[in-house]
Amino acid sequence: MTQTEDTILTLANVRKTFGPVVALKQMDLTVRRGRVHTLLGENGAGKSTLMKILAGVFSATEGKITLDGKIYNPQSPREAAAQGLSIVFQELSLCNNLTVAENILATREPARMGFINSRKLLNDASALVKRLGLPIDVTARVGELSIAQRQLVEIAKGLSHPARVVILDEPTSSLSDSEAEILFRIIQELTARGTAVIYISHRMEEIMRISDDITIIRDGEYITTLERDKTSIEALIALMVGRTMDEIYPPRLSPPPADAIAPVLSVEGLARTGEFEDIHFELHPGEILGFFGLIGSGRSEIMNTLFGMRSASGRICLDGHDVAFRSPVDAIASGIGFVTENRKEEGLVLGAAVKPNMTMASLDQFSSRSGFMRSQAEQVVAADQVERLGVRTASLETVAGTLSGGNQQKIVFAKWLTTKPRVLILDEPTRGVDVGAKFEIYRIIRQLAADGTAVILVSSELPEVLGLADRVVVMSEGRITNTAEVSTLTPERVMAYATGTSS
Amino acid sequence: MNQVSTVSARYSSAQNLLRQFGGILLSFVIVCVIFSVMNERFMTVPNFTNILQQVAVIAIAAFGMTWVILLGEIDLSIGSIIAVAGMVGAQVLALGWGFGPSLAVTLLAGAAMGMLNGVLTAKFLLPSFIVTVATMGIYRGLVSLPTNGAPEMIMDDTWTAIGSDSFMGIPIIIWIVAVLFLVNHILLSRTTFGRRTYLTGGNREAARYSGIKVDKLKIMIFTLSGTMAAVAGILLSSRLYSAQTNAGMSYELDAIAAAVLGGTSLAGGVGTMVGTLIGALIIGVLNNGMNMLSVPYFYQLIVKGLVILIAVWLDVRSKRQKG
Amino acid sequence: MNQVSTVSARYSSAQNLLRQFGGILLSFVIVCVIFSVMNERFMTVPNFTNILQQVAVIAIAAFGMTWVILLGEIDLSIGSIIAVAGMVGAQVLALGWGFGPSLAVTLLAGAAMGMLNGVLTAKFLLPSFIVTVATMGIYRGLVSLPTNGAPEMIMDDTWTAIGSDSFMGIPIIIWIVAVLFLVNHILLSRTTFGRRTYLTGGNREAARYSGIKVDKLKIMIFTLSGTMAAVAGILLSSRLYSAQTNAGMSYELDAIAAAVLGGTSLAGGVGTMVGTLIGALIIGVLNNGMNMLSVPYFYQLIVKGLVILIAVWLDVRSKRQKG
């Protein structure tokens, strides 16, 4: 790798271990001013670890880092920020008890002699959000926001102070395309001013669109750096996973079910004040029904309602019978599974091991009549899921919280596969998942559908919805604006329905 | 949208006060009304002066406790610190050091005990519950060493005046509570120190990532709590004209109850000084009112428990209804 | 991958026991060695029988507390439940109901008090800390009503035999501790009930989304804790031949300390019965050993606090080194 005039950050032989775990084996990197440098690697490759080293959260076990030619070794996030480095963390780092404004300017509050100027704080935050063009209300309490909105807050927070290097660790994982566009515009403005951007994402399309340089990491090791114009998605994937992959969205294994088959789930006139209204759709066995919409369009709320977490007016029929779930217990008993969008808060017990996490929704399967755990059976099933989904974990006893984001997502997935659901609701199932794993998950979704499971796929990634679903429900502001066979849709048409410009 | 004010300004108007503390204020008013109806002497200025004086020690300890709980930690040692502070003051006074120096030494002792709690929690990574259960015993043991368990008389007139004299017609002890309330309230709601406490209590990792020195903050807050406990100990010893080795026993529970009654969440990140003050007042009014009505001791225990349950329930309910 | 054992099997081998409880076992051994060197009567069978009997009440209460803490909750009312249980037993015995029915009524009373805690926490959404601070007072008030604060003698020979007789050369009280330990240990480590407790304690929302009936679980566990406290109360009253209205005062702190010493995390989701038993033993050995050495009372408080700090610190350190 060559040092050039506009080099701002270099890493050489950086290594990081957590006790026995080697997160980074050997990393090199050269980042240049005014360019977007993307890091690409599978889940657990060590990307976030590397970024946290740069952000002063961890210090490297070995290696040398220079910033603007000077040795750079920050001991704390504060020090890193002082040296002109800012970061948008992958795992959300917000305080739910405070407002958006208070979070954005946390530790940088306008203050005199320690006294905070609240008015100025509010004004500064509003101005910042307006300048960035982000659709968020700075007076809202973060705890009341959806995951996607929190991600926007996180972005605002990361960009709240001037920086020479901006790190964005999977900033778009919960965003839909239109919000992502805002971010891409911001990135363009940053690079135009000469700021270096380090970008991490698993979405290949956007990587090809916005990157200048792309570095591949595999198993904590530097593989190579390529210029965007001199490579292709296929080549990148091959480098990243170590093999070639011809098709990201696997083809259907069997023809989509005929409309004649009785729907397993049908919903009529479902409404919840202020969140969604007049929701109606049918779901057939073996079908994959996509739900697309911008953030806050109400999809997650509907799924929570179907799962018995919230009440709503309207009818829900399962196998032709009206049902009224009072809790997830009822929903699960009726054969519904739900991969939630917020895996940290709703999906995983981060402090527990991989195995109990995988079996927690199907404990009755592993219970003897007298209530004892059938450990052997549990062991077999969990090991099988690890194998099947390719979860990267040292063992079944590894604490789930120490796994990389994508691997955590696979565990949540495994948890619901273990329940063998008839209806599986997937809310952003591939959030933060690498292409290899995504392919695995898509393959599993296809397999499930082929076996007769009815799948609802809520996603903010349009290619994913169009690539997998049989039919697509498009939502805008709590209403369904269109339901159609996927073959009749184009990305442009879907976006038009989603933004409410066409109906 | 512009009408919505910031967190700190949000508490300023009476209407907002009502909205935020509706549940707990309601309980307070109900309790006061019941007692007034049952005893005509309850609703009098001298009796309220009385209540404020009696509640002072708990209230001040609860101010310190509120900080600790906001951070998501707990401090069970403050009852013992109250006792140690009184004893240190009495001993230093007995050595003839005079009021000012004795006061300073006592406050320093409280700060040091609090700081020790903080260092053990922050630097040695021990859970604060266990640290302060342990130091609760250690400090309670220490307090008894100088006198072998006996109380120590306090002869200093200035010291004892704190607990019994008045300034501008209002007992000094009430002035102290008022000033400490204001200081703590402003510190919490208007300064970066307070904001850092909320941030850290809300999400420790996020606070660390945002560049807050969490360890330092923790140590500072335990030191603050220890200092508040020392002030409480000074007031108590001055009210009793002596340092008792069993002073402040189980006051930590009253202080926690006051804070939680006032809406402070034990999970950290949520709470206010105003709430804590109201919580402490409820406890004080209850104790006083039941004494006035000659409710037997055991029934007092029962009634107090019931009122705490109802008050917290009203509060939880009113918060849930708002969404 | 196949080498990896299951959660429950992990504790079975001696080596794993050492790995998991290294820090705390080390403290236990050190304390025992020090006492043996300083007093030759310490390391004798009669003295260890002694220690086990003395520690029985705390250990059993701590078993119940471990469940509650694992769930991320706390139960401060168990000291009072211990007292109420003794009093209920004594009163029912005094009515002439005989041993069996009295035992049943007492256990039911404990279960009911625990269940009330659970219902208030789970259904009324009140924080368990405040619920149990309140019921601590309420139950303590209730216990005094039948006798107006006086103790009640227990004349039933079977009841008093529990605390003083032996079976196969080993005191009955030790049999009871052993059996309850095994029951709780197996329940926690091998059943779905135990698994649900760990998972819910680790992340309540995730548990709810996975179809665990969190409210029901919570009520069951508080009921269990109340029942364990009732057993502790029965043992205590049988050891004392009487029901004391101030029995069990502040035992909740000892029970919590035992659990936390044994590695149970107050945040929930982490802990074992084995650890709690070792924690209770450390506390028992300390109390006994210092008595044997005639350490004055106040120094005992200090030493006990210091040992708790050191033990938890050793434990935290050994866990951190492992990764």
Next chain:
Amino acid sequence: EGIGASLLTQQHPFYIELADAMKNEATAKQVSLEVAIANQDLNKQLSDVEDFIVKGVDVIVISPVDSLGVRAAIAKAEKAGVKVITVDVPAVGSNVVSHIGTDNYTGGIKAGELMAKVLNGKGQVAIIDYPTVQSVVSRIEGFKKALEAFPEIEIVAQQTGITRAEALAAAQNMLQANPDISGIFGFGDDAALAAAVAVKSSGLEDQVKVIGFDGMEEARTAVDSNPVMVGVIQQFPNMLGKTAVDTAIQVIAGQTVPSEQPIVPGVYTGQ
């Protein structure tokens, strides 16, 4: 070998003096004496006694946490062949070789008579009590018994005030609710001294008289210097302690000792 003593508490001047007297006497008579503090917890007292038995003391001196509940500890000692002497608080329903104690009921009567005298047989009286301690209950009973002879004296309030701080609050609140109170009886020195503070802070020094029980130095000084404190029933812990150790030595030597050794309290009304 030697004497083991299990005392109720170490946070009260009475028991500190008692313990000191025992230690001094033991030193003087050259016997070994070990003191354990039950801290008002009967279970701890039982454990302390069990530990004494394992250690092999010859005699155990107990000041029971509770008259009835101490039976278990005494039975344990009996089984192990260790003789028990009670001091201050008697044991009910079990055999001890000797009891040395203040006659609390008589002391209460003396307090009542003193109260009647300073009030000239008429007025409103309040009591600060501690209902779970038997010796205190006896004092209050004696006090009330003595006042029965004076129909113009009315007991208008009775509240619990275990620690000095609680007693202060209780006294203040009783005075607030009953402004015509002219006498307060505190079950112990702490309660009485706290009541005197409450009287002063309510500005009722000319109206209210306070009588205490125990008669430790601080209270006696207060009687000497503070006109509100008109008197205190005086116990003699040093005598109790000395007698207890002497009795224990006699028991070890195999001599017979009197089963009751009552120490009648005095009335201290100043020099």
